[in-house]
Amino acid sequence: MIQALLVSGLTLILAYLTWVWGGLRVAWLPPAVWASCGLLVILLASAWMTARSGASRSRPLWRDAFFYFGLLFLGYLAIQWGNAGRVLYFDVGFSEWRYSQPPHAGWPSAFSRVESAQMVSWFFPAWVAGLTVRSPAVRRVAISGLLHGLVYSAGLLSIFGIVQFLTGTRLQYWLAPTGDGFFASFGYTNHAAAYFVLMGALAAGFLYREIFNVGPTGSRSVYRTVALVASLVLCLVGANLSLSRAGVILAWALAGFVVVYGLIRGWNRLSAVKRLNLAVATVAVLFVFYFAVAGFGKNEILKEFEVRKPIHHRLFPVLDNVNLAMGGRLELDVAAWRIWQDHKLLGIGGWGYRYLLALYLPPEEWKMIAQSPGKANVHCDILQFLAEFGVIGFGLMLATGMALMGPLFLPAKYVRSECQAPVVTGVSPVDAARDGGYYRREKVSVPRRDPLWVMGVIGLSLVLVFSLIDLPFRCPAILCTWVVILAALPKVTGVRNQDSQ
Secondary structure (H helix, E strand, C coil): CHHHHHHHHHHHHHHHHHHCHHHCCHHHCHHHHHHHHHHHHHHHHHHHHHHHHCCCCCCCHHHCHHHHHHHHHHHHHHHHHHCCCCCEEEECCCCEEEECCCCCCCCCCCCCHHHHHHHHHHHHHHHHHHHHHHCCCCCHHHHHHHHHHHHHHHHHHHHHHHHHHHHCCCEECCCEECCCCCECCECCHHHHHHHHHHHHHHHHHHHHHHHHCCCCCCCCCHHHHHHHHHHHHHHHHHHHHCCCHHHHHHHHHHHHHHHHHHHHHHHHHCCHHHHHHHHHHHHHHHHHHHHHHHHHHHHHHHHHCCCCCCCCCCCCHHHHHCCCCCCCHHHHHHHHHHHHHHCCCCCCCCCCHHHHHHHHCCHHHHHHHHHCHHHHCCCCHHHHHHHHHHHHHHHHHHHHHHHHHHHHHCCEEEEEEECCCCCCCCCCHHHHHHHCCCEEEEEEECCCCCHHHHHHHHHHHHHHHHHCCCCHHHCHHHHHHHHHHHHHHHHHHCCCCHHHC
């Protein structure tokens, strides 16, 4: 019952954030936040009941580093929110524009209380989502089913975006006008590209698990294989039709890796006939992907790569006719770095970068800010979070993420197996009775040869690479989905004892 509530609640939150404006419309965020509060209550109640009954020997919630680091990080964001309130004024004595001090000087602060609250609305659901996946009450089979659902949902969302693309509508959902480009439910095309690349990698992992019969998937299913192939192709097509240059490049890089990995892995495992079938099927899927992209959006994609301001590349002249301009990102990065240099420890608060940017740019570049509202972001998540949260806040956020990454890269782990005699030195009969009996510690390696582990890590890494030149982690849908996949991979691909199956 508890597991059903947790998985169902998490599924609804992820679906809501993904399908409803990508989670970017502030007015539409409260349902996800309140649902996350309910999910957290169920998590805490289940952890308390499990601890009292001793029904599970898995690690409880309050012994999870992710729980504590995430709680501290959210507390830091809450302090910035509570200490928000700075106004712009002209200092006559220094003849320059300045911002007033926050209500409590020397404490973490922000400029606007409404905007800093948005940070909590982004990171709180992601924290609860990660806790839900790591909860002992949620078993591996349920998490695997959740991830399958995310893959199929991404395929359907891509179909929705393709239909919008083919109709040529300028209205998102055929209802709301938008000044910038959009694709599917994402009002920013680079967000759409990052999301579909991530989900395409996850779809490829499950597909190769199915083909190579790796992992606890049971018997192979033709229907599941077809659905995964369709979802993979649709996600890659969606990343291309988002018309994001970085998305197009990463999507084709992912497609190439998927093909090479599948052929190499299959060549060592399959018979000669099956190798031929795999090669033919791979080439066929690749051609379907290519002609789908070329047929739907070839001209539009090529326009994105057309050079607007010719730049001569001395080392690679072939790139002279390819648009790889960064859109002023270098200047924004430099400004963010200078802002952090002046506010190293505590940062300037969520969304604070947009308030100070003009003060850290020469006046001749102010026109660039006025002409593009997107310049309110650094387009480098690491620099923006560092500038806005400071060393303390960014360090807590990084520690929270590392708590999730740790189990994914551990070279080996220990699991318990019951035995009749005390085989562990120093274990007394009292301690054995308290822990549920004597046990033997067995060292087992994490199966990194699992295709889901390989493709999942590739997808997560591509989003991290994307975050160096854009802002995928400032999209709640991507943030929550990324955290869920990162938290789920060790549980789904690792060796677990009986109560985690």
